[in-house]
Amino acid sequence: KAGVTQTPRYLIKTRGQQVTLSCSPISGHRSVSWYQQTPGQGLQFLFEYFSETQRNKGNFPGRFSGRQFSNSRSEMNVSTLELGDSALYLCASSLGLEVGTEAFFGQGTRLTVV
């Protein structure tokens, strides 16, 4: 069974540009969440999608957005990139919204903003 796939693995962008990251969840999983990992702030929740609807959103500016498609694949977009957006972006998929269900993470996309 294939795991969570995130593309691309590495990305270098310039300040002011925008970027789109992609996540393909485990087959049959309908919930996708995104997290940002930085050395200073640790792991922070960005948003969660289920059945193409955003269910929950973390405390990030509106420059961070996402969406989920009918096949459960998800994308997140960051516009007007800032140096502080450099981070490892992790996608996690879960079977559903049940609170006791574990999330399975992809290997992440490492974004560097220069």
Add this chain to the structure above:
Amino acid sequence: AQSVAQPEDQVNVAEGNPLTVKCTYSVSGNPYLFWYVQYPNRGLQFLLKYITGDNLVKGSYGFEAEFNKSQTSFHLKKPSALVSDSALYFCAVREWYGNAGNMLTFGGGTRLMVKP
């Protein structure tokens, strides 16, 4: 609001010795607790979870965790450490928001160093 604390940035242990990685939590309702491990340049791998039931939870790679409600703790343990266990460990709590979904709140992580 939920929160998780991992009081130790790093834990050093000799191979073959038992290891403990500490975690305390704060939630307003029932706690749903998880441990994840992260190897360099990799995502997070699920180790184990506590939802309800026995306070001692067994997980992957010989790890277990003990849930203590009175101390609001969920410490990760392993009877005999391996050098290959050296990695970054994260404790997380999940809180349910009904139709608003749920989210994981992570601790700051503990780096485990197992020396031969």
